[in-house]
Amino acid sequence: MRWSHLTESIPPDATAPVQQPLPGAVVRTFDTPGFAGMTFYEVRAKSLINKVAGEPRGVPFEYTINPYRGCTHACSYCLAGDTPVLMADGRTKPIAELRVGDAIVGTVREGSYRRYAVTHVRDKWSTVKPAYRVTLRDGTELVASGDHRFLTDRGWKHVTGARSGAAQRPHLTTGNKLMGTGRFVEQPKESPEYRRGYLHAVLRPEPDTGYRDPYGTVPRFRLACAEPQVLSRTIGYLRESGVHTAEYTPLGQRTGLRTYARRDLDLIGLLLQRPEERDAEWDKGFLAGVFDAEGSHTQGLWRIVHTDPELVEPTRAALRAFGFDFVVEDRRDPIGLLSLRLLGGLPEKLRFFHLTDPAVTRRRTVQGVAIKGAVPLHVASIEPLGLELPLWDITTGTGDFIANGVVSHNCFARNTHSYLDLDTGHDFDSKIVVKVNAPELLRRELASPRWDGKPIAMGTNVDCYQRAEGRYQLMPGIIGALSDWSNPFSILTKGTLILRDLPLLQRAAQRARVSVAFSIGFLDEALWRSVESGTPSPARRLDAVRRMSDAGLRVGVLMAPILPGLSDSEEQLDATVGALVAAGASSITPLVLHLRPGAREWYLGWLAANHPELVPFYERLYPGNRAYVSADYQRLVTAKVRRACRRHGLPARETPARDLVLTGDETEPPAATEAAGVQLTLL
Secondary structure, three states: OOHHHOEOOOOOOOOOOOOOOOOOOEEEOOOOHHHOOOEEEEEOEOOOEEEOOOOOOOOOOOEEEOOEEOOOOOOOOOEEOOOEEEEOOOOEEEHHHOOOOOEEEEEEEEOOEEEEEEEEEEEEEEEEEEEEEEEEOOOOEEEEEOOOEEEEOOEEEEOOOOOOOOOOOOEOOOOOEEOEOOOOOOOOOOOHHHHHHHHHHHEEEOOOOOOOOOOOOOOOEEEOOOOHHHHHHHHHHHHHOOOOOOEEEEEOOEEEEEOOOHHHHHHHHHHOOOOOOOOHHHHHHHHHHHHHHHEEEEOOEEEEEEOOHHHHHHHHHHHHHOOOOEEEEEOOOOOOOEEEEEOOHHHHHHHHHHHHOOOOHHHHOOOOOEOOOOOOOEEEEEEEEEEEEEEEEEEEOOOEEEEOOEEEEOOOOOHHHHHHOOOOOHHHHHEEEEEOOHHHHHHHHHOOOOOOOOOEEEOOOOOOOOHHHHHHOOHHHHHHHHHHOOOOEEEEEOOHHHHHHHHHHHHHHOOOOEEEEEEOOOOOHHHHHHHOOOOOOHHHHHHHHHHHHHOOOOEEEEEEEEOOOOOOOHHHHHHHHHHHHHHOOOEEEEEEOOOOOOHHHHHHHHHHHHOHHHHHHHHHHOOOOOOOOOHHHHHHHHHHHHHHHHHHOOOOOOOOOOOOOOOOOOOOOOOOOOOOOOOOOOO
């Protein structure tokens, strides 16, 4: 978002350089050693209390205050909140529902082609702007601001030309051709008919061949696929349909399903019956199940290889019902299998995946596929809607994403804005935006009749007690305003500078609920100097916990990051927990290291230089671009911490406390349980 939307209007300084990174900002550098190499951009913000968009899982607050920002975004382009964005697993999600850390699809240039690639959401925000509707000839509709850019066959173009008085810019006109696959179809609802169609495809009656499972029971059905996602969906659908006693059992080299209840056995039989008349929702579930059981998507080819002759005709009929073109391949292999191959390239494959939603996501990837101009995505019209709408935008690692089937830009970085790139984390730490009017602005917002006194979280983006606070001293005024208005708040920090404000926090705690949380992952001083040298030492943070607890404040500890192979042994965790309990921590929340883009490259480079023997271990823990360890590993560490807490007389907290401040730019692992929490940046 342009800072002109966030800052008060300031008359331009005629003597200022033309290339001003933040128009209206006062740019400062300081010659003190603690601020060497850092630049501060002082701005007067127009608003301070931020509402968290939606209700993201694991984020127990609605409103935040961030008096400092490690970076800003020169982006003024954005999309309607319901615009579907292509996720890395092949599904779609409205842009307003995306979360920082989500794996999505962007593009990268390789030689003469631009190809689809997995990237991650690094930031997300919204604004209110005049909206335009862009309609393509295939019926695709995109609602965006005039500043948004889309990829055409002639390069990136804005939705509209420049405003009056500004330099002209490339913009869309009717007839321009956008690049991508075309509009996404709506994903199916998991209706009862959809579930029945899916179960019909993946569950097959098992004749009594004399086989008995280890319990002496005859498996009643066999599953056509043993993929974990299929097994999970099958049991889930059976339970949602009223079957409660079904469970998996070995069936030779396959997987079977058994049940002890005659009622459940009869109910499964009814669920597997094919409807007499064609039902669209049943067909969608059936095609999803057939593809999970017998489908493949490799080297750009989509196939279903039939192993059950009874499913051949229903599959063909369902594909035809939805208008898919396919060819029948008589492969004449040793067992005479027939296969169906879908035609129409990537657009038709994505239409199939979105229309039917198979469970096995690894077969839905589009990574590496070249973007070609075969789809007629020509602009039919561009029309202003005549009103301002809430619009959304994101920052990604590739600088773009796929919005409703077209390539959408999200990085408007000019040379004077090169510090906005967060790839290495260096600029995030060295270019600091300071909202110098934060205390007075907060008092004005708290006094507004529209403000209803909801809890406010601080430390949700960057640490509000970073070194810059020592010079600008914004937090005393902020705490004083919250205290005067008896507004509850919480703070997450690694900074011991918070002790300066201890009397203010005590006063505030007498008027409203106040909670403080420190991030302390380990005690090893040598390890701290190597990976977190810009933060106060663990010993100083422990002392801060002790002093604040002695002062009567409730102080929780986010035991993060726990570094695999470096600080996760039973002895190390026990020593850390013991020190935290002795310091007066009211709760301890363990969290294993997150390796998101930016932090991942920095940390793995450091690991290779300092602990090369651990690199293979990390490659197994964080395969590919995965940012999180597995849920099993997190549970293992959590169990160690839980045992240590019991030994030292404190119950371990497996989920973050509801009043514990969580950083809003973190997400839990895709397969994680609620044991996953949040960590402050390691950089």
